[in-house]
Amino acid sequence: MDLTGSLELLWGDRPGPRRGPKPALTHELIARTGIAIADAEGLAAVSMQRVAADLGFTKMSLYRYVPGKSELVALMADLAMGTPPADLGEGDRFARLRAWALGLLPGFVRHPWVLEATTGPRVIGPNELAWMEAALAVLDGAGLGGAERMDVLAVLAGHVRNIAQQAATAPGGDAGTQFGAIVAEVVRERGDRYPAVRAALAEAAGGGEDEALGFGLDLILDGLRARIGDASPTRARPGADPTQS
Amino acid sequence: MDLTGSLELLWGDRPGPRRGPKPALTHELIARTGIAIADAEGLAAVSMQRVAADLGFTKMSLYRYVPGKSELVALMADLAMGTPPADLGEGDRFARLRAWALGLLPGFVRHPWVLEATTGPRVIGPNELAWMEAALAVLDGAGLGGAERMDVLAVLAGHVRNIAQQAATAPGGDAGTQFGAIVAEVVRERGDRYPAVRAALAEAAGGGEDEALGFGLDLILDGLRARIGDASPTRARPGADPTQS
DNA sequence: CCTAACTGTGTCCATCGGAAGCAGTTCTAT
């Protein structure tokens, strides 16, 4: 598991060649081609061959730009994530965190493969780090420790990821591949052994549609409010660590 | 993406052959061999060839038991998850949910590849459904709707997954592949553009070690407590939906 | 018995990620 390649590719200010033919491709063009394939046919359909073919080049040409496939996928994922919204609204800390989390969803929904691509040890890219920065800025001066601020992020982002994963459908057609639907199908004939699951599904079937995202966010943010209180978002609480900027 | 194979493999009460030679292998033995490989060398090292070789059989023999590799991985994942603890302790609802979530962690830590194996559309297996049942039973009669009960699960389990993913190290040696360490390395030279991240990292470096799991669980459970109150765990609150069993 | 059902295996194939070396092109140093 060598991550230096991804690190240099994602973060390297590349010097730019001074001799030789002009490069016909760019990292971004290659990554966008891969993204288009992954969006349409899933991450498994992304091969060096396929990306190169869609670009009208040979497979080995890509290796002039990208050290390997995993690095290409990392590039795709960071690009697909996009940049965080410049403005999170005028509300208090919790409203802005809510807006941040909600803004995270469309990227995951439009590019479900990002979930697969960002599991396991990996290098964080500029866009992902910008998202992290945006949320940490909201938590600045809230009386939380550094690790705690990171943890709040992780919980929020993790919830959005989960929702996106549940909502990941096979856009080609059968909605039966939804996780909830699969669970329902499994439980339908074996409900006796899983009464609580059956009851929850039966209730959920009649109720509202897609409150999962908001419900979870409210849960987490309510817990946060109980912990840090409704302190003014722009002033640090007394006793906050003065070492933070 | 055909999931019927996984469904039948994970859930099928197979009729059992009545003629022909006795099968020399079992689903469980094959899956356990795959689990051993994945634990030691990662999910990428699990190939049909490799699993068969470790069993002393030919690659194609496995296809007599398993329809394909993805189904084998699904079997491995469900088996590695294990069964939920029979007893979640004597505390109130929140303490038992906490115990449930904490009990989820060791499986993920011992088998980090399960995180990769369980992203994307998939079929839920018996063990995973048993975990779901255990937590839903705790939430029974708490005055939550069916979908809300599922959402609470998703938030809790998602948090544990996140923590496990962050804690996933390369056991071979270099701890530099930890996500936090990678972030720190990236930010070290680019901290000016990410001041909030830098501040959080600087604070976190000096502080305590691994409070992330407990902190997040407290956050979520505090939010839950704020929502449903400290109602008696064994009696439904007035106004609870009577359609639930 | 003898045939249907089932086992494990050997062979074959398309595809994958990637290494190595090639000829052509362009910039820089002389």
Place this chain on the structure above:
DNA sequence: ATAGAACTGCTTCCGATGGACACAGTTAGG
């Protein structure tokens, strides 16, 4: 101006992968 260094895209080649298919041996039920 010119030689060589640097760079491009390409061709060729390789081992490994997941899987289709047909085959011979083995067992149990009619």
